[in-house]
Amino acid sequence: MALKKKDILAIKDLDVEEINLILDTAESFKEVSTRDIKKVPTLRGKTVVNLFFEPSTRTRTSFELAAKRLSADVVNFSVSTSSVVKGESLLDTAKNLQAMQADFIVIRHWASGAASLLARVLSSSVINAGDGAHEHPTQALLDLYTLRERKGNLQGMKVAIVGDIAHSRVARSDLYGLKKMGAEVRVVGPATMIPAEIEGLGATVYYHLDEALSGVDAIIMLRLQLERQGKALFPTLREYSRLYCLTLERLHLANRDVLVMHPGPINRGVEIAPEVADGLSSLILDQVTNGIAVRMALLFLLSGGKV
Amino acid sequence: MRLLIANGRLVDPANKLNNLLDVLIMDGKIAKVGPELSKASTGSKALEVIDASGKLVVPGFIDLHTHLREPGYEYKETIKTGTAAASAGGFTTICAMPNTNPVNDNQSVTEFILDKARREGVVNVRPIGAITKGSKGLELAEIAELREAGCVAISDDGHPVMSAEVMRRAMEYAKAFGLPVIDHCEDLTLAEGGMVHEGRISTELGLGGIPAAAEEVMVARDLILAEQTGAHLHLAHISTAGAVRMIREAKTRGVRVTAEACPHHFTLTHEAVIDFDTNKKMNPPLRTKADVEAVIEGLRDDTLDAIATDHAPHAPEDKLQEFETAPFGVIGLETAWPLAYGLVLSGMLTLEQAVAKLTVQPAQIISIDRGTLSEGAVADVTIIDPDVTWTVDPSEFLSKSRNTPFGGWKMRGRVIKTLVSGRVVWSASSGR
Numbered sequence: 155m156a157l158k159k160k161d162i163l164a165i166k167d168l169d170v171e172e173i174n175l176i177l178d179t180a181e182s183f184k185e186v187s188t189r190d191i192k193k194v195p196t197l198r199g200k201t202v203v204n205l206f207f208e209p210s211t212r213t214r215t216s217f218e219l220a221a222k223r224l225s226a227d228v229v230n231f232s233v234s235t236s237s238v239v240k241g242e243s244l245l246d247t248a249k250n251l252q253a254m255q256a257d258f259i260v261i262r263h264w265a266s267g268a269a270s271l272l273a274r275v276l277s278s279s280v281i282n283a284g285d286g287a288h289e290h291p292t293q294a295l296l297d298l299y300t301l302r303e304r305k306g307n308l309q310g311m312k313v314a315i316v317g318d319i320a321h322s323r324v325a326r327s328d329l330y331g332l333k334k335m336g337a338e339v340r341v342v343g344p345a346t347m348i349p350a351e352i353e354g355l356g357a358t359v360y361y362h363l364d365e366a367l368s369g370v371d372a373i374i375m376l377r378l379q380l381e382r383q384g385k386a387l388f389p390t391l392r393e394y395s396r397l398y399c400l401t402l403e404r405l406h407l408a409n410r411d412v413l414v415m416h417p418g419p420i421n422r423g424v425e426i427a428p429e430v431a432d433g434l435s436s437l438i439l440d441q442v443t444n445g446i447a448v449r450m451a452l453l454f455l456l457s458g459g460k461v
Numbered sequence: 462m463r464l465l466i467a468n469g470r471l472v473d474p475a476n477k478l479n480n481l482l483d484v485l486i487m488d489g490k491i492a493k494v495g496p497e498l499s500k501a502s503t504g505s506k507a508l509e510v511i512d513a514s515g516k517l518v519v520p521g522f523i524d525l526h527t528h529l530r531e532p533g534y535e536y537k538e539t540i541k542t543g544t545a546a547a548s549a550g551g552f553t554t555i556c557a558m559p560n561t562n563p564v565n566d567n568q569s570v571t572e573f574i575l576d577k578a579r580r581e582g583v584v585n586v587r588p589i590g591a592i593t594k595g596s597k598g599l600e601l602a603e604i605a606e607l608r609e610a611g612c613v614a615i616s617d618d619g620h621p622v623m624s625a626e627v628m629r630r631a632m633e634y635a636k637a638f639g640l641p642v643i644d645h646c647e648d649l650t651l652a653e654g655g656m657v658h659e660g661r662i663s664t665e666l667g668l669g670g671i672p673a674a675a676e677e678v679m680v681a682r683d684l685i686l687a688e689q690t691g692a693h694l695h696l697a698h699i700s701t702a703g704a705v706r707m708i709r710e711a712k713t714r715g716v717r718v719t720a721e722a723c724p725h726h727f728t729l730t731h732e733a734v735i736d737f738d739t740n741k742k743m744n745p746p747l748r749t750k751a752d753v754e755a756v757i758e759g760l761r762d763d764t765l766d767a768i769a770t771d772h773a774p775h776a777p778e779d780k781l782q783e784f785e786t787a788p789f790g791v792i793g794l795e796t797a798w799p800l801a802y803g804l805v806l807s808g809m810l811t812l813e814q815a816v817a818k819l820t821v822q823p824a825q826i827i828s829i830d831r832g833t834l835s836e837g838a839v840a841d842v843t844i845i846d847p848d849v850t851w852t853v854d855p856s857e858f859l860s861k862s863r864n865t866p867f868g869g870w871k872m873r874g875r876v877i878k879t880l881v882s883g884r885v886v887w888s889a890s891s892g893r
Binding site: 166265285321326 | 660666668672781784785786
């Protein structure tokens, strides 16, 4: 089977079959990273450009390693060193990169829709590595992969996504992905951080964490963007933490074998207690490991690879 | 020079006419309206005849809300290209919003616009002056002088006056000079960071939302101030059900308020933005189906008096960027009629209502002697083929800009001739 797509822009655009294909393919690529020589020649001669308009360590490094383990050439292009600071538009920048025969453009951008904008005009494959508060499809794919790896099947699973849902692209992509795979999704946070009409996307809204955790199989904690304090979204970090921090005590409200995930970077003691982040339920580092396998699978499939 | 528009269906809501009538134009004025004038019009002067069989003959359209961009943003539009676009859309008078650079907040800018319009314009231009100096919302502009120079209303469109006190004073002051105060109702604190209507679509796209409340809070404030001051308040581009409801209620109590709706707001919903197309980004944003229905109902029961375009040209390079950084605004002069006519075809408005909202009703709002084909009136006339279907091709627009959400749309009804003071300034056959 092959993935008949030029770009990966949003989980919303993928169907269940495509998601399963990506996850299955990732499974076979995961093994490569456990080898002594972590490299296969699959994408030799291909060029991957990491075009990052926002700071990112994890995602950029993950894409870079994924590409390198497939033997592709990788160029990292970040906003502070680019001509974007000279006023070049996003489209002009991308067209120039394409003129240098980039096969893949991996874009992280602060504006929602930036990846779609590129995909419309470029013939290179565009992979959305996070656009504004819109989507972060590769994060959702690695989350789905990680849950599937542990549970085998996501059908009927109850998952809580906790935090600033309104400003989170991870929340949106996870919500779409989990719903497509048959899970039940609860979104949890202060009412100021729950976006309008999210019920329309299939989520159940909770304002109280304790209530939301009852009976869940997995919890996805979102990073609280500390700069949002002072925008009348929550009064103080102290109160936010008291209401929404995932503590060991709260963890007991969920199902016995509950899994805890976080896209990182974590604010220890703000949204997640250190003993939870480092505890037995935590899959936070598995997510990082799996991220490389999922991104290798995507690069492989987008370049026309078949399984 | 005499011109006869013969055999057309004349729709002149000011005179409650919707009949097969001929129009005789002499020296730029409507000389006579009546049946079969060709027989009666044998005279010494040469007679030119336009055969309008099967066509609608209506007063030239009046747009209360046009951005001509000159002075300051001539790369988006000029008085020359904006008035040409107006002529192609059947508009014979357009009101130029003051958010130019410099802002039209003093009589020199007003005079510049009028002078330029006289020399290069194809249709009549009536400037709207700023409410406050630089549209900064702090100190009143020289409103009396703006009026003397030719402004027909005042507005800080796009930069709404946030201070209720300044708005109150502006209304009181303008009232003495008979000028309507036009407000773009948007509470900037509620709308901050917003790009699209706050709702299902803003949530899906991860774009900042502009809640309906941002408009409605200001509509409520303005209505209260209009009631207190007795000033004539005109509310621009009404887009929400709540705003329509409040205006309706205020009108029943006799508050001096008029209001307009834009074709994009009664045609499209926020669902249209799902593809991140910046040509669907405007302010106020496209709203929900319920809002669209309420706006149409408001037009139907005359809560909303006028159809205005909010023609807001932006160059391709302005629009071809990230949705969040692209400017707000769409052009509308060349697509307004078929969209308004769409409401007639779907039975929402009568033909007379649609025409009235583009002619006599806007004329009354700004107190100008246009918008009718009464004998003796200036011969600003628009001739429409109501049956022709056509496809919108933005590359054919006379506007300098192409930022329409209606590219590729199939339309029914098209303006085929536009006359200003009895002179044909646009004709479908020669114009394209």
